[in-house]
Amino acid sequence: MSEPYAPLEIHDLTVAYHKKPVLWGVDLVIEPGRLIGIVGPNGAGKSTLIKACMGLLPLQSGWVKFFGESFHKMARRVGYVPQRESVDWDFPVNVMDVVLMGRYGRLGLLRRPSKADRIIARACLEKVHLLPYANRQIANLSGGQQQRVFLARALAQEADIYFMDEPFAGVDAATEAAIIAVLRELRDMGKTLLVVHHDLPTARQYFDDLLLLNMNVVAFGKTAEVFTAELLQKTYGGRLTILSEVAQALGAHGASR
């Protein structure tokens, strides 16, 4: 990795819906080879941050750079795993078709996926243990399997930085373990991963760094340094259920409420 630029640099980012700001003043520099969790309460702007970075939402102010360039120029190096509910799973495609979509960015206009693309797609399916399902219609999959199809598609993109929007939402324990194993493998290959995550106790286990978000950046740093009762309370405000969850998570540390 002899990149002169950070994989992702965000400067003074503000996003608004109907003139109401949902994210403001976000400043971040993300280092390569990190597995980063984005946590915060509902409506904190976690998905908004990802979408704004990828140009899916208009920015009120600020800029975002990938490897020192605009998203548009670097789109091929950016992988994306949207929320599972964001697509129609009755769509007339099978598992292989979806994974091959990950290759589209490299193909260019008028070109069909080649044999080599299919070999890569099969390898990606193998990694998430879905190869036997390659020809199955995507509606006939369990939630965990659907999530792994998305992960295989992201792998097929062979990107350098990945955004994942709640990849662990509504999946079984085995799928969760499989997903985290793949994420760690990608991290060890020097890729950068930003993962929106909902569950605080596992957030501490899974991620190298945490971004605590609540409409602006509450804290960003090594998990061990930011996962404190004080900062989490600042992020989640007075939400009691969450706070007791925090207390539980910190229980191992011997911290008190």
Add this chain to the structure above:
Amino acid sequence: MNAMIPAFDAHAVLVAPWTENLSLFGWIAAMGFAVTGACGLVGNYLMLRRMALMGDAVSHSVLPGLVAAFLVTSSRGTLPMFAGALAAGGFTTIAIESIHKLTRVKQDAAIGITFSTLFAIGVVMTSLYAGQVDLDADCVLYGEIAFVPLEPMINLGGLVLGPVPFVRMAAVLLMVGLLIAAFYKELLVSAFDPGLARSLGTNPTLMHYGLMAALSVVVVSAFESVGAILVVAMLILPGATASLLSTRLSRVHLLSLVHAAISSWLGVTLGVWLDCSIAAAMVVAGALLFALIWIVSPNEGLVARWRRRRTPALPSAMSSNSSPVSELK
């Protein structure tokens, strides 16, 4: 009682249209296939994007575009009509997006506002300039596919290509087919997952407007023969029927062409038998096909479902469809 359904003369209904009257009904059926085929292919993408209503919108709002194009150029030639329809289609799309984005009105309501207003403007313009524009209301609503064989024939070096509207429609069908083949993966990914499409460097907005442009062209070429209302059925029925039979998009496309062919043949038959509007008969035939497939389709069909429910004890049939939580070791 007997008078309610005309007598069924097997020769007149089943044989004569394809033998002694082939020069008439052959072109009508061919036109029906070209219209339904082109509409069906474009309609597949409308359905996948859950925008079936956009077909309704564009088909109705094309009317003021046609009238305006006629008033400006005072010609009913292909080019001015296409230009008028494209402009109207583009305007409709932009108007719907703007209403939806800039106000709290939701997209379905925005579609409702836009197309009914534009259609009304078209009706007002037609009556206002009734002297200059010869568009009659019946024709606008239902079209008249039976007139197709009466149009001048196009000859290409001795080879008879067909009557003008058919040749135009066939060219549109060919163009739609080629565009889908060329942009298959871009259309697929931007319909399935717009977020991913953008991250792959495909602009979903551009694809949306491209699709709307294709829709406008298809609708305006179909307008004269099937009208503004029936064209909506032709946009939706082929794909809706095909998607009951297959779960691969490429096969859905092929099957919707098969649906187009069968429904235009059946439509001519029905039209001759009942002596009614052939365009309407084609839509009825297409709907009958949909109903038939709904009942007998091997996977989704009512019969298959009923059978599955009656024999729940057979585990092999079910387990291949709904697997347990995960097969991980």
